[in-house]
Amino acid sequence: MLRLLLLLLIVFTGTVTGDAQTAFYIDANGSDSNPGTLSKPLLTLERALQKAQVLKGKDATIYLRKGTYYFSQTVQLAGIKLLFRSLTIRNYNNEKVVFSAGRKLSLQWKPYKNGIYVAKVPAGTVFERLYINGQLQVLARYPDYDSTAKVFNGTAADAIAPERVKKWKNPEGGYVHALHAAEWGSFHYKIISANAKGNLKLEGGWQNNRPSPLHKRERFVENIFEELDAPGEWFLDEKAQLLYYFPRPGINLSKALAEVPVLRQTIRLLGSSTNPVRNVEISGIEFAHNERSFMETKEPLLRSDWTIYRGAAVYLEGTEDCRISNCTFNGIGGNAIMMSGYNKRDTVQNCLVQYAGASGICFVGNADAVRSPSFSYGKYVPYAAMDKTPGPKSAAYPQYCVADNNLVHDIGQIEKQATGVEIEIASHITVSHNSIYNTPRAGINIGDGCFGGHLLEYNDVFNTVLETGDHGAFNSWGRDRYWATDRKYMDSLVALHSELILLDAQQTTIIRNNRFRCDHGWDIDLDDGSSNYRIYNNLCLNGGLKLREGFYRMVENNIMINNSFHPHVWFQNSGDIFRHNIIMKAYAPIAVKYWGKQIDSNFFMTEKSLDAARADQTDAHSSTGPLVFKDAAKGDFSLLPGAAAFSIGFENFPMDQFGVQTSRLKQLAKRAPIPPLLDAAASDKEPITDLLKGKVKSVDGLGDRSTYGLPDETGVIIITPGTGILATAGLREGDVIRSANGKPIRNVKDLKTMINGGEKQIKLEVIRNQQSQTLLMVL
Structure with a gap:
């Protein structure tokens, strides 16, 4: 019996020598000449990795005792050298361990x-x-x-x-x-x-x-x-x-x-799709003191608004079944975590990311995985030159990875094109039960349709777009192969070749059971061709939901507190569906000539809002009435039994599962502010005005700003130039006049004052297709 107890003690403390030892201990007061046992620990992670990575077919664990460990060079695990079956790097007995990228x-x-x-x-x-x-x-x-x-x-x-x-x-x-x-x-x-x-x-x-x-x-x-x-x-x-x-x-x-x-990156896991780093877990570590990286943020991410630095405090490329759990990323100078290129079934779970200089968690594939890629907003590959093969060109992108139960806040401290979770050139990424707030731009961003299949659920995302503009708590772009800034070309292209639409956005992205609040944009913002989405059971607390040009979006059973539905410049055969939703203001369409496949069975708060929708030949089976929520002041917007909104097919969904659920992070996390309910009366929009035989209107709010790509919410929009002076000056439908003879034009009143001021010629500064133009108007 005594012999058995002794053997168990030896195995537990990792004192077995040679290949049998699978647990290694590190202490700030240890020595790399020690065997790495609990009683005789090593000094550095590098030495422990040397011992662990050659354990063929074994499960190895590296335990770190409390203290701050300073790294003079980035620790790198390369797939070609690793023989272990699995490796865990973690703090011992919940002791505080800091990996410092400094000195x-x-x-x-x-x-x-x-x-x-x-x-x-x-x-x-x-x-x-x-x-x-x-x-x-x-x-x-x-x-x-x-x-x-x-x-x-x-x-x-x-x-x-x-x-x-x-x-x-x-x-x-x-x-x-x-x-x-x-x-x-x-x-x-x-x-x-x-x-x-x-x-x-x-x-x-x-x-x-x-x-x-x-x-x-x-x-x-x-x-x-x-x-x-x-x-x-x-x-x-x-x-x-x-x-x-x-x-x-x-x-x-x-x-x-x-x-x-000293370093921008602390740990890098580097493998390939053919020889991946497998089954590595990093747990219970605090990362700190990483250097800023904003001058290395150079690589354009296809046609999204982003460039990126492919680096982070913890960087993964060519990995499978790896995990980052229960870690803290505190004040990192750039990105906290990045999965770049090929990564499969990796997980980031129960982590705290705060005060990062750039983004929190990034899933970013390689551009060479995309067929016929373009790399700037205005560029596209013509149909004749386009690779028309569906899907990815290679496996160099994150797939079936997870960000779950993480608290991400106060990120983008330096770089403002930053977000809590970034998804770009990836497929089947699950983002669930995360609390994300205090961000300069989106809380969650999807940069393109490549390659869809993502699941976003039970997240609590708020206090977003704090330093920038024209964005949302959730934002996406869909500037895929079919998409072009020349709308006439794009309209004709998709009319003739609708099969192009889902070449990249192959799988449906699902957004469900989230709570979003954006006070400086939209709660949910699907921009520039975002296609193949199903959006349901979401609570939108302030900014409503926007769908700009795109295809095959199904939006149902959402609640839009104090706001509404914002369709912008839809395609003729978009296939879009908007039904069984509760809205509190009239729809806010901009340049919508064609409505989708089904816009119906929604619940409005006023007859005026419903009448405005029906004037556009939508919502024949929608209805109105009072909204009585269970406890709106405390954020429970479930409908009480017998509520009129049930008549349009609405179904209650859970109101108590948003954001992080693990006790450690739940105690730290803030919750989205709950707004008081506003008067449901629809706001009056800026009227269209006759001017010089044409029709114009003042820029009116964030919707116009987004639609026309404006730096602010001022200017005069040309609804139609007509046949008079506006047309002769070369103005076109959709142009926005921003200045006249060097003076800002804030609204139609300013423009009329300039026209009536006695000038014979007026030099106009115009924004057309988000580009500046100069035109001369002769009166």
């Missing part, structure tokens, strides 16, 4: 001036993030950091004005950050030099796949020594190897812990 600095601080201190750093030390006592400090910037500012924590129109630039002795190495002019994400530039006139030479601007000028107001600069003027700011003079820091009150620099990044 500690031993600094001797001396007073400089004006409250600023200076210290020498080791030769070759370069970094863009500084942590003092675990808190991220502010790289010297203008304007100063403002936690209450909407965009970039503070912006200024004069950030790169020549008068300010002239005050900088040597701005080389500084950065300019700005929103896209239409607020579709952000741009980032490195300063190369400045001339005597205060003009900057910049490098960058490749972070967005929709080129534009910088936003005129939403911009700031950083890493400029002369802008070091506020507590918490710092600056590194790389050439002189001097670190300047303006400490916040209460910091004792003689005892302060200083940490700086």
Whole structure:
């Protein structure tokens, strides 16, 4: 009996030598000359991996004792070298383990001036993030950091004005950050030099796949020594190897812990579809101190608005059945987790991602898996040159992967084209029970139709599109092979070759049982050709649901609180279905000449809204009446028994299963704010006005802004130029007049004032098909 107990103890503690040892222990005070047992642990993960990866056919576990482990180089597991059956890397007994992509600095601080201190750093030390006592400090910037500012924590129109630039002795190495002019994400530039006139030479601007000028107001600069003027700011003079820091009150620099990044990526699992990394789990680890990556965000993702950096704190490529669980990604400088290229049946579960510089969880395939790809918004492959074979060209994309029960919040701290979960060139991705909030753009984004089959369910997504515009809590694009910006060409193409529509979006994407709230866009936004979706049992709390040009969308049994249905520029034979939904305002169609396959059996709150729908030959069997919810104030919008809305076929769905369900994250997660119910009366839309023998209207709200690709909600839309001066000037249906003789045109009133002002000629700045045009109108 004693012998049996001894053998069990040996196996449990991992002290069996040679190939029999399958458990290895690491301690911050260990030694890599030790065998890696609990009593004699190793020092580094690299050494433990060397021992574990050669265990042919065995299940290996690496346990880490509490502490912070600093990595001087990225840890890489390559499929060709791995012999184990499975490998788990995890914290021991729930102890706190931090994988730092940085290093500690031993600094001797001396007073400089004006409250600023200076210290020498080791030769070759370069970094863009500084942590003092675990808190991220502010790289010297203008304007100063403002936690209450909407965009970039503070912006200024004069950030790169020549008068300010002239005050900088040597701005080389500084950065300019700005929103896209239409607020579709952000741009980032490195300063190369400045001339005597205060003009900057910049490098960058490749972070967005929709080129534009910088936003005129939403911009700031950083890493400029002369802008070091506020507590918490710092600056590194790389050439002189001097670190300047303006400490916040209460910091004792003689005892302060200083940490700086070394790496962008901490762990990489690298295999291939023929030799994948299999059955690796990383669990219970906190990742921290990873460097920023915004200047590496260069690769365009087909025709979506995105470019991307294929890297993250944890990066997977060529993997199968791998798992990241119960991990924390805290203040990562770029993406937290990325599955790039071929990955199959991988899972991210029960993880916390907070304050990331870019996106949370990314599933991004390779462009070479797509047939006839195009890489910018305005480009497409003509029919004659198009590969018409359905589906993917290779297996180099994530498939059957899962993001489940994760809490993702306050991401996109630096890069504004960022999201909680990104899906691009992938198939059958399940996104379930995640809580996602405080994002600069979408909470969940699908960048194209390649290759569909995704399942989005039971997510709680809110406080989205906080810093950008024209987007949704959920957003998708469908700029697949059939799609083109030339609408006339596209209409004729799909009329003749409808088989092209689902060449890429082969499988139906399902969005069900989610709660969405977007106060700066749509709750659900299917944009630019998004096709083959089934959307049901969703609670939309503010922004309603938008379907722009696309095919085969079935939307049923959803509740749209304080909002409605927004169809935009539909195709003649879209096959779209909208039925059994509860809406609280009138439909808001824009440029819809053709309605879908079935728009009927919906429940309106007013007769006026229903009459407006029926005027468009829809909703013959829809009805109206009062809405009585079970407990709207607490977010339970279930209908009470006998409610009139049951008559149109609506069915209640669960109201208590949105977001994370695991106890650890549920205690941390916020919940979507529940809005008070508004007056159901439909709002009056901006009227169409006769002008110069044509018809025009003022831009009216976010719908017009999205439809016509405008940077804001001002301008005059040409409904029809007619046969008079508007037509002679070359104006077309759908043009938006933005300025006249250099003066902004906010609405029809402004345009009439200009026309009646006595000018004989008016130079018009017009947006046509989301591109700027200049026309001359002769009165």
